[in-house]
Amino acid sequence: MKTDPTNSLFSSYPQKTELFDEVFEKDGSTKAIYEKLLCLYGEHSIMDYVNLNNKAKSSFFNQGITFQVYDKEKTQEKIFPFDLFPRIIDTDEWDIIESGAIQRSRALNLFLQDIYHDKKIIKDKVVPLELLSSSANYLHQMMDVNPPGGIYNHISGTDIIKHSDGNYYVLEDNIRCPSGVSYVICNRTALKRALFGVFNHYNAYTVTDYAENLLQILESVKPHGVDNPNCVVITPGMFNSAYYEHSYLAKAMGVELVEGRDLFVENNFVYMKTINGPEKVDVIYRRIDDAFLDPLEFRPDSTLGVPGLFAAYQKGNVCLANAPGTGVADDKAVYTYMPDIIKYYLGEDPILNNVHTYHCSRPNELKYVLENVDKLVVKPVDEAGGYGISIGNKLSKAEIKQVQEQVKKEPRKYVAQSILSLSVHPTYIDEKESFEQRHIDLRTFTLLGKDSEFVLRGGLTRVALQEGNLIVNSSQGGGSKDTWVLKKDE
């Protein structure tokens, strides 16, 4: 179907045909899966849409789903930018994403189990020893610790993009404290409030079942000898930028949201201080970083953690999700070995593609990287949140030189990948009051429990709101979209 020229929402949509648009074909016609949606949105004028958009924004604002921006005079509350035009993923593509995400999570779990025990994968020379020995996130304290249920990465966030070749690629794995799942649910709520009519026309999976699945997963990894585990969520506190998410998850699971100061350890058991006295805690979904978990074992200046928590964990009296020390497996250097790691532990080919990666620690690859900085994305291996990334074709000569020197100085710190062309999606741009193409990615959420697994059917589609920008992290000014995974037609 050709887009209707009277369709005011999209009539002036500036389509760059060199980009991979998920909604429109190169000739301007609409892809089949979006046809109905476009018709429905076509019933709205730009003014209607502006209205709805404002309503959705105030719904976020009133619910207090905000983050703080600090400037000189006073702190301001802002909402995360949210786009009312959803992204749709069909069943077949989703099956690939889902099975691929589970495969990666399982492989990463086996990898962690191995490197904190026998280190077979290193003895078999599949990955080099430096990968661990030079990693800041490798915790020697975790050697020979057996986490309850044998699970390390209970919650994994896998960042996936759709490349211009139409295939999905994994950009990175996040298995420390991946965040964002509450926005998946908020986005859905906001979209339903604003445009309830459109849902009747599509058969999409719900996203509200995440919390109950998370609770099941947490209960499945209860310590030995516990019948009805007492689960809690631990947060750094209400000034943390993800506090909304922590409180949402605790509320949705119906468990307590605790801070470090609410807990104490006695005889290697963990208790929380309630109005009726101490109450034993068995499973902790922790949203504080390894370094702050326990001042006796890690950073001694941490006031967020609980003294003695790690000893209780080592004794198997409490379960931490995710396990401490998982950070070693999600850094960008390990990422480059993922196809080998999957094959080694599972004997399977990777379902989701890895982006081809050059290791600056290898002399011949370093040489290639230095000569081709302008064609590559160069990233530090251990930074999160999109910091320190340089994108070759956006750099000036002087900047290229700077990157070359940085990489030469500390080759282990950097990897490089070919520049991927992330797909684009029509996104409403406030200042222009119209839709434009913006690059997007997808964060999926995978849960791994004792003998069970779950992938949230949806995930967080993140949008790079600046034109041409490829970095979608919210700390870099990214927005998000509701993501619909369609059920198979019966």
Next chain:
Amino acid sequence: MLARVANNLFWMGRYIERSEHIARYLNVNYFSSLDAPNELSQSRQFVLRSFLFMIGEPEIDPEKVLEEEKVLFNIGLDPDSYYSIINNVKAARENANGARDLISTELYEAINKFYHFVLNYNPEYFVKKGLYDYSMNVMERTAILRGKIRGTLLHDEVYSIIMLGVNIERATQIIRIINAKYHDALLAQGSYGDKMGNSFEWSTLLKCAESYDMMRRFYRKTPNIICTLEFLVLNGTCPRSVMNSMNQVSKHLHELDLDKNPKKNSSAFLAGKLRSEIEFMNVEDIEQDVKLFIQRILEQLYNISKRMEEEFFKY
């Protein structure tokens, strides 16, 4: 429930209740003074001094001329005065934040909207023309909050802790309002018969406690000191009375199961003691020495709250 979170809920209840009483005090006194029957009650200075007395910062210098806009800003919207309505609402929201996983989305959203309402209220407009609008809004929004507390939360320990905060604060505020209006009545005595007993200020006092109409229905006469005090302190059917608040406190302590064999000087013991005292009190006992009564009861309420913090909210 976590002790820290219980503390948050308790104070959330207190701050919501407190902001409401301050708003109503401003509203009722300001607007009823406009057509008050005697000159003193009509005077701006009299009303402004009454405001400051009620929030606990009385102006001591009898000669000082207060500026209306300054006093209104100070009590309504000044972020730097700890007792201002805006700071009470901020504190209520902050405490709600700390217990956000336990309260309903609906309640949180209502508190959050309330917070943004006071935060964005134009101070200039408020001191010149906005007193009625602002104080009415604060009162209505607190009523919504009470509805959300009762209608959207489980009536379990979370609810009981909030209601403990609400009722202790309500009893405290009612006593403070009685104190302030008693003080006003001493200054602006009536013009016929028993000048103190028939002061115009008793009607204002009842309106400050949103109890004027029901008092008329109950006694079928113009309020005087005796029936006003009796109604606001001793009448258990009046929802704003100290008696009713203490009944609620005892009920919720019971529901929390914290009153089993109350130890001497535990909060359950102290609350039970105060409740019984009021139950078997005559209005004549109060009227003999109102000041002393007020002082004693405020002390007792303060001690109950303090004991609660020591017993349950320590973390």
